Amino acid sequence: MRTTNLYAPTLRETPAEAEVRSHQLMLRAGLIRKAAGGLYTYLPLAWRTIKKIEQIIREEMDEAGGQEVSMPILQPAEIWQESGRWAVYGDEMFRVRDRHGRQFCLGPTHEEMVTTLVRDEVRSYKQLPLMLYQIQNKYRDEIRPRFGLMRGREFIMKDLYSFDKDEEGMNESYRKMYDAYTRIYTRMGLDFRPVEADNGAIGGGHSHEFTVLADAGESSIACCTSCDYAASDEKAELNVIKAAEEELLPLxxxxxxxxxxxxxxxxxxxxxxxxxxxxxxxxxxxxxxxxxxxxxxxxxxxxxxxxxxxxxxxxxxxxxxxxxxxxxxxxxxxxxxxxxxxxxxxxxxxxxxxxxxxxxxxxxxxxxxxxxxxxxxxxxxxDIRMVRAGDLCPRCGGIIKMTRGIEAGQVFTLGTKYSEALRAVFLDENGREKPMQMGCYGIGVGRTMAAAVEQNNDEHGIIWPRAIAPFEVVVVPVNAKNPEQLELAEAVYNELKKARVDVLLDDRKDRAGVKFKDADLIGYPLRITVGPKAVDENAVELKVRRTGEILTASREEAAAKAVELLGKL
Ligand SMILES: [Zn+2]
Known part of the structure; x- marks a missing residue:
C-alpha cells in the first residue's frame, strides 16, 4: 500500500471532545471518525487493526473447538419475553417495530438467540459439548457514551456460547476459553491480567475479566506482587486481620x-x-x-x-x-x-x-x-470490606498493590439460567431430561484496540504492538521528488512485500518532517528511512518506534534487517 492511496486524515490538534489518550490518538492518527454519539466509522488503518485482532481471536476460538456462525442482529421480542429479559433490560436496549407492528431489538447480546437455536436441534448428550461464536456489531443505548470506542452504542464483539451436558463439562469449556483468551492477549502483545470478577447477578459460577493494564482504565484491580493473583476491587477476597489480644475491659x-x-x-x-x-x-x-x-x-x-x-x-x-x-x-x-x-x-x-x-x-x-x-x-x-493497597494476598500472603485497567474481555459460566428459562434440554445417558449447562465468553474487539492504544503510546503518538499494527513497517523516502531516493525506497518496499511483511510506502511529496511526524503518530513498529545517505553512501536507516533505537543497513540488507528486527517486536 502507498500512502498516496491511503485514506488516513491525521490531525495536528487534539480534538476537544476526546477525554482519554486513546480516543485523542485514534482521532488524530486518522483511525476513527465520530458519526454521532457513541457511533464511529473505522477508517482504513483502524479497520486493518480490527481485522488482525479478529483473525487472532478466530484462530484461537477455532483451536479451542469453537465454530463460527452469524446470527441476526435484529432479534424478535418473543425470545426475550420468553427468557423474561424483555421487561427487565430497560432503556439500554434499542427496540424497533416492523411494518406490521411486531417488536424487535438490536441485539445487545445473544444468549436468547443462541439458546433457542440450539434447543431446536440438540436432543441428546451425544451432540454435546457445543461451542458457537460470532464476531459482529452489538447495540446498547448507553446513557453517556464516552471515551471513543471504550463505551459506544454500536460496538464489535466476539461472543461465544458453550453448551455442556453437566457442570464438569461446563467447567472444562470454561477452562478452554480461559486458556484461549490468555493466548489471544499474549499474541496481541498486550500487558494484561485475568482478573477474578464478581458474578453476583448470575450467581455462583466462575468469572474472569481479561483486563488490559492502563492507568486511565475504568476498572480497579488488586494484584499480588508475589504471585499471579488478581481480582477486581469488588471481588478481591481478604483474610481476617487479628488484633493483638487484650484483657477485656467493661463496656x-x-x-x-x-x-x-x-x-x-x-x-x-x-x-x-x-x-x-x-x-x-x-x-x-x-x-x-x-x-x-x-x-x-x-x-x-x-x-x-x-x-x-x-x-x-x-x-x-x-x-x-x-x-x-x-x-x-x-x-x-x-x-x-x-x-x-x-x-x-x-x-x-x-x-x-x-x-x-x-x-x-x-x-x-x-x-x-x-x-x-x-x-x-x-x-x-x-468478609465484607474493600481491598486496599498493602493488604495481604489471600493466596500467598504477599503484598497487594492496586492498579487500573480496561476490561477488554470476560468469560463466565451461566449454569442453567437460560437453558431452564428457554427450555434448552437434552436426554442424558439414562434417558433423563436435563437442562444444558452454559457459559458465555465475550471480547470487545474495538475496545481491545482502544485498550492497546491506551497502554501503548508516548508524547508523539501510538506505539502499536507488531501483531495488531495497521502496518508493520513504513518506508519513507526523505524526498519523494528525488527519483533516485524514490526508486531505492520502492526497491526496499517491494522486497519487504515479497517477504510477506505488511508494509506501507510513504510516497507523498511532503516534507520529511511531516512524514516522520505521521509515522510516529500512527505508530508503525518500524520505520525505514531512505534519504540522501542511501543514494550517496548506500546507508538506509531503520528506526524502532518503541525504543527509538536507530540502526543502519545497506540497501541490499535493509529488508532482511527489518524482518530480523520485527521478529523481536
Ligand atoms: Zn499472592
Missing part, C-alpha cells in the same frame, strides 16, 4: 458531642482509627434494613454485602426513618442494642478486635471497650 458509654464521623470520634477519644468500628446502613430493593460494620479505617464493599443477601437485587443507602425504626441512630450506629431481627453483618476483622469503640445508637454517644466476641457473639460474620 462503657462516652459522650462524643458532634462526632458523627469515624475520624472525629477517633480524634475526640484519642484512639487510633484501627480501634474504631464504623457502620454503613443499607436498604434492599425490598426495603429490608442491613447494617454493615467494618473497622474504622476500612471501607464496606457493598457488592460483597449484596451477595450475602439472597433475593436482593440492589442496595441503597438507608433513610434515617428506617434506621430509627430499628432502634439505631445515623452516625452513631452499633450492633449493641439494635432491635432484634435487624439484619447485622459484621466484617470478619471486626470480630478479632479488642476494647474498640463503636456507636451507641444514641446521638452524640459512643461505646468504648467494645469486644465483639463478648458483646455481639451471634452477629453474622463475613
Amino acid at each position: 462503657e458509654k462516652k459522650a462524643t458531642p458532634g462526632a458523627n464521623t469515624i475520624e472525629l470520634v477517633a480524634g475526640y477519644l484519642k484512639l487510633p482509627i484501627e480501634k474504631t468500628i464504623k457502620a454503613v446502613a443499607f436498604q434492599t430493593d425490598a426495603d429490608e434494613l442491613v447494617l454493615a460494620f467494618v473497622r474504622g479505617d476500612h471501607e464496606v464493599n457493598d457488592v460483597k454485602v449484596l451477595n450475602l443477601l439472597e433475593g436482593a437485587i440492589e442496595l441503597r443507602m438507608a433513610d434515617e426513618e428506617a434506621i430509627a425504626e430499628a432502634g439505631g441512630c445515623a452516625g452513631f450506629m452499633s450492633p449493641i442494642g439494635i432491635k432484634e431481627g435487624t439484619r447485622v453483618i459484621v466484617d470478619q476483622t471486626v470480630m478479632e478486635m479488642y476494647n474498640a469503640c463503636a456507636g451507641a445508637n444514641e446521638k452524640d454517644v459512643h461505646y468504648v471497650n467494645v469486644n465483639p466476641k463478648r458483646d455481639f457473639p451471634d452477629a453474622a460474620v463475613a
Whole structure:
C-alpha cells in the first residue's frame, strides 16, 4: 500500500471532545471518525487493526473447538419475553417495530438467540459439548457514551456460547476459553491480567475479566506482587486481620458531642482509627434494613454485602426513618442494642478486635471497650470490606498493590439460567431430561484496540504492538521528488512485500518532517528511512518506534534487517 492511496486524515490538534489518550490518538492518527454519539466509522488503518485482532481471536476460538456462525442482529421480542429479559433490560436496549407492528431489538447480546437455536436441534448428550461464536456489531443505548470506542452504542464483539451436558463439562469449556483468551492477549502483545470478577447477578459460577493494564482504565484491580493473583476491587477476597489480644475491659458509654464521623470520634477519644468500628446502613430493593460494620479505617464493599443477601437485587443507602425504626441512630450506629431481627453483618476483622469503640445508637454517644466476641457473639460474620493497597494476598500472603485497567474481555459460566428459562434440554445417558449447562465468553474487539492504544503510546503518538499494527513497517523516502531516493525506497518496499511483511510506502511529496511526524503518530513498529545517505553512501536507516533505537543497513540488507528486527517486536 502507498500512502498516496491511503485514506488516513491525521490531525495536528487534539480534538476537544476526546477525554482519554486513546480516543485523542485514534482521532488524530486518522483511525476513527465520530458519526454521532457513541457511533464511529473505522477508517482504513483502524479497520486493518480490527481485522488482525479478529483473525487472532478466530484462530484461537477455532483451536479451542469453537465454530463460527452469524446470527441476526435484529432479534424478535418473543425470545426475550420468553427468557423474561424483555421487561427487565430497560432503556439500554434499542427496540424497533416492523411494518406490521411486531417488536424487535438490536441485539445487545445473544444468549436468547443462541439458546433457542440450539434447543431446536440438540436432543441428546451425544451432540454435546457445543461451542458457537460470532464476531459482529452489538447495540446498547448507553446513557453517556464516552471515551471513543471504550463505551459506544454500536460496538464489535466476539461472543461465544458453550453448551455442556453437566457442570464438569461446563467447567472444562470454561477452562478452554480461559486458556484461549490468555493466548489471544499474549499474541496481541498486550500487558494484561485475568482478573477474578464478581458474578453476583448470575450467581455462583466462575468469572474472569481479561483486563488490559492502563492507568486511565475504568476498572480497579488488586494484584499480588508475589504471585499471579488478581481480582477486581469488588471481588478481591481478604483474610481476617487479628488484633493483638487484650484483657477485656467493661463496656462503657462516652459522650462524643458532634462526632458523627469515624475520624472525629477517633480524634475526640484519642484512639487510633484501627480501634474504631464504623457502620454503613443499607436498604434492599425490598426495603429490608442491613447494617454493615467494618473497622474504622476500612471501607464496606457493598457488592460483597449484596451477595450475602439472597433475593436482593440492589442496595441503597438507608433513610434515617428506617434506621430509627430499628432502634439505631445515623452516625452513631452499633450492633449493641439494635432491635432484634435487624439484619447485622459484621466484617470478619471486626470480630478479632479488642476494647474498640463503636456507636451507641444514641446521638452524640459512643461505646468504648467494645469486644465483639463478648458483646455481639451471634452477629453474622463475613468478609465484607474493600481491598486496599498493602493488604495481604489471600493466596500467598504477599503484598497487594492496586492498579487500573480496561476490561477488554470476560468469560463466565451461566449454569442453567437460560437453558431452564428457554427450555434448552437434552436426554442424558439414562434417558433423563436435563437442562444444558452454559457459559458465555465475550471480547470487545474495538475496545481491545482502544485498550492497546491506551497502554501503548508516548508524547508523539501510538506505539502499536507488531501483531495488531495497521502496518508493520513504513518506508519513507526523505524526498519523494528525488527519483533516485524514490526508486531505492520502492526497491526496499517491494522486497519487504515479497517477504510477506505488511508494509506501507510513504510516497507523498511532503516534507520529511511531516512524514516522520505521521509515522510516529500512527505508530508503525518500524520505520525505514531512505534519504540522501542511501543514494550517496548506500546507508538506509531503520528506526524502532518503541525504543527509538536507530540502526543502519545497506540497501541490499535493509529488508532482511527489518524482518530480523520485527521478529523481536
Ligand atoms: Zn499472592
